[in-house]
Amino acid sequence: NAGVTQTPKFQVLKTGQSMTLQCAQDMNHNSMYWYRQDPGMGLRLIYYSASEGTTDKGEVPNGYNVSRLNKREFSLRLESAAPSQTSVYFCASSEQGRDTQYFGPGTRLTVL
Amino acid sequence: AQTVTQSQPEMSVQEAETVTLSCTYDTSENNYYLFWYKQPPSRQMILVIRQEAYKQQNATENRFSVNFQKAAKSFSLKISDSQLGDTAMYFCAFIDFQGAQKLVFGQGTRLTINP
Numbered sequence: 001n002a003g004v005t006q007t008p009k010f011q012v013l014k015t016g017q018s019m020t021l022q023c024a025q026d027m028n029h030n031s032m033y034w035y036r037q038d039p040g041m042g043l044r045l046i047y048y049s050a051s052e053g054t055t056d057k058g059e060v061p062n063g064y065n066v067s068r069l070n071k072r073e074f075s076l077r078l079e080s081a082a083p084s085q086t087s088v089y090f091c092a093s094s095e096q097g098r099d100t101q102y103f104g105p106g107t108r109l110t111v112l
Numbered sequence: 113a114q115t116v117t118q119s120q121p122e123m124s125v126q127e128a129e130t131v132t133l134s135c136t137y138d139t140s141e142n143n144y145y146l147f148w149y150k151q152p153p154s155r156q157m158i159l160v161i162r163q164e165a166y167k168q169q170n171a172t173e174n175r176f177s178v179n180f181q182k183a184a185k186s187f188s189l190k191i192s193d194s195q196l197g198d199t200a201m202y203f204c205a206f207i208d209f210q211g212a213q214k215l216v217f218g219q220g221t222r223l224t225i226n227p
Contacts, residue, residue: 033215040219041219041220042116042203042205042217042218042219042220043157043203043215043217044217045214045215048214050213058214059214088155090157092157092215097213098145098207098208098209098213100145100147100159100162101215102159103149103156103157103158105154105155105156106155106156106157108155
């Protein structure tokens with residue numbers, strides 16, 4: 001039982017490049033989330049998926065897209081990376097929307 | 113909008129001491145959950161403790177306990193017999209049962225346990 005896994009762990013991009021961050025959970029959870037963490041700040045919600053087939057914007061969605069591929073997987077895509085997107089990205093999941101969220105190990109992304 | 117405030121950016125105590133981290137929140141909702149998460153240098157976000165707002169009894173988890181004051185909208189974390197492994201960032205977080213049910217985080221408190 002791996003919990004929540006994320007790939008890659010580290011990534012360096014040039015401005016304008018695109019990439020997809022992958023997230024998977026094996027806890028049969030319905031809800032999944034993407035957060036970003038910037039220095040000196042708590043986590044901020046980018047997008048979430050309350051259930052398979054649904055996605056909604058969070059606090060800071062601009063510049064990102066998401067796909068809930070199936071119940072297990074929830075990906076985050078940066079279409080044209082910008083330096084302002086340099087951050088640590090966390091994926092999380094919960095059984096239902098208001099339940100405890102369990103986090104993946106994070107992806108450190110640097111955009112040059 | 114719901115907000116979570118942690119007024120102590122950094123704290124430092126000696127090993128085996130007791131330390132209390134403060135958190136206040138703002139909401140008009142009556143039903144919600146509160147959490148403390150720990151983020152050690154490994155960066156992993158680890159759940160420390162959860163409190164349901166409808167429960168009057170304060171949650172405890174081994175050396176970790178909370179002081180939940182619903183009327184004052186205060187949710188502090190007490191760590192007893194602190195250990196070197198408790199060194200981490202600690203985040204207070206809130207989620208309500210209405211609306212989008214989004215987890216809202218405070219800015220964190222950096223706790224250092226000194227030998």
